[in-house]
Amino acid sequence: MSKNHNEIIKCPECGTEGDFKVWESINTKDDPELKDLVRSGELFMWKCPKCGNNCIVFYPTYYHQPDAKALIHYIPDAPAMAISFMKELTHDPYDEKIKLEKGCRKRVVTDMNSFREKLLILDHEYDDRIIELQKLFLIAELKKSEPDKIIEQVYFNKEKDGTVNFAIKLQGEQWGRAEFSSGNYSHIAKTFKVALAADDEVIIDTDWALAILEKQM
Structure with a gap:
């Protein structure tokens, strides 16, 4: 109600x-x-x-x-x-x-930013847990390719034309974009299927993703 x-x-x-x-x-x-x-x-x-x-x-x-x-x-x-x-x-x-x-x-x-992100993920019928794991792998890749850049936050994002990607907040109030890969999403969903089925956490963020990754290793 x-x-x-x-x-x-x-x-x-x-x-x-x-x-x-x-x-x-x-x-x-x-x-x-x-x-x-x-x-x-x-x-x-x-x-x-x-x-x-x-x-x-x-x-x-x-x-x-x-x-x-x-x-x-x-x-x-x-x-x-x-x-x-x-x-x-x-x-x-x-x-x-x-x-x-x-x-x-x-x-x-x-x-509020996390609240809006959860709603956007909901609108696209994705699993926010898989998105959070996907962001974790994305951060790892970016650190390898551009080690000098400090990543402060990553958000699932929707552009004005309706396409989705990841918005990356860098140190110094700089912003970047990274591709959202449906293939990576499906791969992560399959890889972590058992772990996700047993998960009952209500706060799904970077710390949660790191904990799930550690359990999987």
């Missing part, structure tokens, strides 16, 4: 206060219009009614997309309790009568 409440926001520019709707829980089956508003970032934007200043408001939320069997909890600086709760969760976070779909993929993300 979707759940929201209003909070008072103060503009950091002029100090004017105004209402802001905080979505504690988003269910795209109940409110399909929220699906695009989450992806555009509109649900996290507030515009000052006086000076027109646009502010990004970061707040925790559960994003549930039943048709994709996915539940993502965006919570900045996630405490251990939130992670444990997510692992054990079998129902809607706000209604025990609403059971999660069989095989529902549960994830916890702690920053």
Whole structure:
């Protein structure tokens, strides 16, 4: 179920206060219009009614997309309790009568870029665990070919023309691009099939990928 409440926001520019709707829980089956508003970032934007200043408001939320069997909890600086709760969760976070779909993929993300990336991966019907492993191998290849460059982050990315690739953030606020290979994706999926079948983690990131790789070796 979707759940929201209003909070008072103060503009950091002029100090004017105004209402802001905080979505504690988003269910795209109940409110399909929220699906695009989450992806555009509109649900996290507030515009000052006086000076027109646009502010990004970061707040925790559960994003549930039943048709994709996915539940993502965006919570900045996630405490251990939130992670444990997510692992054990079998129902809607706000209604025990609403059971999660069989095989529902549960994830916890702690920053907005990772949240948006998970949604993009979801839209392309990929497995974020395989994507994360693919990024790990990509980083290893780049370090071999361009050892002088320091890679800070890699994101699954979609261009304006609809094609997907990996966006690479380098030290010094520089950005690059690398090809997304469906062949590599399929190979990794096959290689790590057993390990992934036994995995039940909810935070899927670089540390998770390194741990899976170590188990495989």
